[in-house]
Amino acid sequence: MPFQIYSDRLMRMQPKTVREQVTNQIRDDLLSGRFEAGSMLREIELASRFGVSRGPVRDAFIQLSNEGYLAYQANRGVTVRRPPNPDDRRFITSVRKQIETHVILKGTPHLTDNSLKNVESALDRLKVACDEGKATTIALRDVEFHESILVACGGDDMLGAWRQLCSRMLLTYTRHQDYAHTYREHFEIFTPLSNKDAQSTVEAIVANIQ
Amino acid sequence: MPFQIYSDRLMRMQPKTVREQVTNQIRDDLLSGRFEAGSMLREIELASRFGVSRGPVRDAFIQLSNEGYLAYQANRGVTVRRPPNPDDRRFITSVRKQIETHVILKGTPHLTDNSLKNVESALDRLKVACDEGKATTIALRDVEFHESILVACGGDDMLGAWRQLCSRMLLTYTRHQDYAHTYREHFEIFTPLSNKDAQSTVEAIVANIQ
DNA sequence: ATACCGTACAATGTTAACAATTAACACCAA
DNA sequence: TTGGTGTTAATTGTTAACATTGTACGGTAT
CATH class of the missing domain: 1.20.120.530 (GntR ligand-binding domain-like)
Known part of the structure; x- marks a missing residue:
């Protein structure tokens, strides 16, 4: 049976890994409009907010970039993407x-x-x-x-x-x-x-x- | 101006980061059929093949999972996805x-x-x-x-x-x-x-x- | 004043060690 | 034999230190 990447979120189960928790949390924050469109997100800031290291936050940034929420620039971090016209x-x-x-x-x-x-x-x-x-x-x-x-x-x-x-x-x-x-x-x-x-x-x- | 995530690949420039190089290489290998559909990819194996640490390989796995090439399972790694029917x-x-x-x-x-x-x-x-x-x-x-x-x-x-x-x-x-x-x-x-x-x-x- | 250059700082990129989880296997008991 | 249990090895998850990159700022020469 094929595996669902976001099954934890979908079934409202406790996410297994820190990465999943961080990703879900940031995604929810983005959807709640907590982060302004165009603003930059800092690994260190979010890591300390969640009380984890930069690793899982980095992973979350990569994933959310691929999901379309964030825009990624090498050596410069991520910004919040704007909604479509x-x-x-x-x-x-x-x-x-x-x-x-x-x-x-x-x-x-x-x-x-x-x-x-x-x-x-x-x-x-x-x-x-x-x-x-x-x-x-x-x-x-x-x-x-x-x-x-x-x-x-x-x-x-x-x-x-x-x-x-x-x-x-x-x-x-x-x-x-x-x-x-x-x-x-x-x-x-x-x-x-x-x-x-x-x-x-x-x-x-x-x-x-x- | 909006930023293109894969511009390095698109413009055939030398990728800036190790992560980008690894991602591009694995993607090319996938498209060349080097990895069998359904088989598992090991972080350690690929890391040592490319002569880098597991970090960038992990990043590449996350990205390629989101691009649809790989299927990701928490604590179990990634497998090569099968083509659509x-x-x-x-x-x-x-x-x-x-x-x-x-x-x-x-x-x-x-x-x-x-x-x-x-x-x-x-x-x-x-x-x-x-x-x-x-x-x-x-x-x-x-x-x-x-x-x-x-x-x-x-x-x-x-x-x-x-x-x-x-x-x-x-x-x-x-x-x-x-x-x-x-x-x-x-x-x-x-x-x-x-x-x-x-x-x-x-x-x-x-x-x-x- | 302005343009240029170098330095310092702050952020991301990478690494390697350590922790946690999984799966396989041997072992034992019913 | 079978079913369960504990151990072990392999793999992924996480962390923190270190390396590199990019930006901002201030000094200097023109």
């Missing part, structure tokens, strides 16, 4: 829809109870976030829900590209103020999925992504 | 066409002489590879040519996702035996591009990607 944003959304559609159509027949359970718990976490009403957390859970579907449908080959696209989008996450509606929309994705109704799932997903 | 392959090709089309249509008007020169030298290197007739090198130069176009057209926001898609495709690069034809096809992409004829460039690109 509206034109690219529209295009990225279109590609995202295609990828999710492709993976769902292909993977729905092979869904297992276990993988569906992971999707369901992702939905639960989204609900908790919506109840709390904290926008940045909702954004995170939103993406994680979609990610859990891709994983459940065996879309490992697409996951990397999909994450690249989503990471940039997340930096300008905007949604209805109506958080209950946000949850309902995703619930209406899960329902047909759990019935292995690929066509309806795709329709709900395409309507959701915008 | 035909179904996914077709889909990936379709998305690749869309991305390149989008970036070219948007970026052609803003092309500079300098950026065009980078594309031209990428084309030159492809020609050298075609003359030599070594398939793996041609595959590499082929992708680098397309990448240089994306960079020239300012497609930084798409580059990460595009690379994710291409990296997997490269693991099963197959092309005409007629290497001269391969070069000519790419020459016919460059010509309209250098004239800032976006429409013809896109047509040539779409015909080329398969």
